[in-house]
Amino acid sequence: MDITEFHERSDQLFQDIEQQLDEYAEQYDTDIDYESHGNVIAITFENQSKIIINTQEPLLQIWMATRRQGYHFDFKDGDWLCSRSGVPFRQLFDESIKDQISH
Template sequence: MNDTEFHTLVDTQLEWLEEQLDESDADIDYETTGGILSIEFANDSKVIINRQEPLHQLWLATRSGGYHFNYKDGDWVDDRSGQLFLDVLEKACSEQAQEAISFRD
């Protein structure tokens, strides 16, 4: 994957996530600055999503830890656990929001 493909994949993922956050009924605020998506919850905890261009990875920072995702077979996959990005994100957001959060229909 080249840098252009990487940026397109990350931008598409972040734009889709912003749409999901806009449609959510949960008490969640978000802000995108310089390619970094910060999601803030009512208890002031945050989830941060950003790109790591040199590694072509999508990084996720949560209260429970940090995760690094590689793009494989159409999904962002954690390089340690093999978990999918959306699974990890939904779990972290649910824990931090203290309510069930799903970004899927």
């Protein structure tokens, strides 16, 4: 993947995340605030816990930091996959949202 494709794919992921956050807030009946600045999305929950998602352009990766751990994602086979486990971003993001809300 070249840098142009990386930007296109990461921009699309960030747009998808922002749309999903409203759905999560409604689904879990909670407030979820977020700020997006360039290559970083900071998500804050009612309990003041956070998830930070950002691009790592030199590595062509997406990084996500949660209350439990950090993840690095590479774009492979048409999806952002965790570099350690191979689990898709959306699955780990969904699990992290549930975890953050429940604490």
